[in-house]
Amino acid sequence: MPIQLGGSLQYTCSTESGAVLVLGDDADQFNALNIGYFRKIMSEQYCTWLNKANGEENSYGIKLHDLILVTGCDKTSLWANAVFKDGSSEFSISVNAGAPGIANGSFSAAIKDSGTGRRMIRKNWGPSTRQV
Structure with a gap:
């Protein structure tokens, strides 16, 4: 039994x-292999992302510390x-x-x-x- x-x-x-x-x-774990590339893009684009999130159309009150770089996922x-x-x-x-x-x-x-x-x-x- x-x-x-x-x-x-x-x-x-x-x-x-x-x-x-x-x-x-x-x-199953899936992770980005070239994390340095994503860090570079994030450091170049974070101002644009914050402006888009907090612009006239969207006012989410997002601050720099709210941005999180996700480089993988588990399924x-x-x-x-x-x-x-x-x-x-x-x-x-x-x-x-x-x-x-x-x-x-x-x-x-x-x-x-x-x-x-x-x-x-x-x-x-x-x-x-x-x-x-």
């Missing part, structure tokens, strides 16, 4: 903003994430998993915000269930 595996994680952050990401499957089929702004927050995450031939299971992640105060929270996730 296959066994069921499970677990939980509690994440507490006391900063003004933060994020949590849980991967339920293997992830997976199962995931859950949450981000928050304007106050501390606490998230509880439950995960169930299995292994072929050993344990039946599915990936599911429930993110529950138990923080207090007024803040912006965004949650998202990949497929809600999937046979392992």
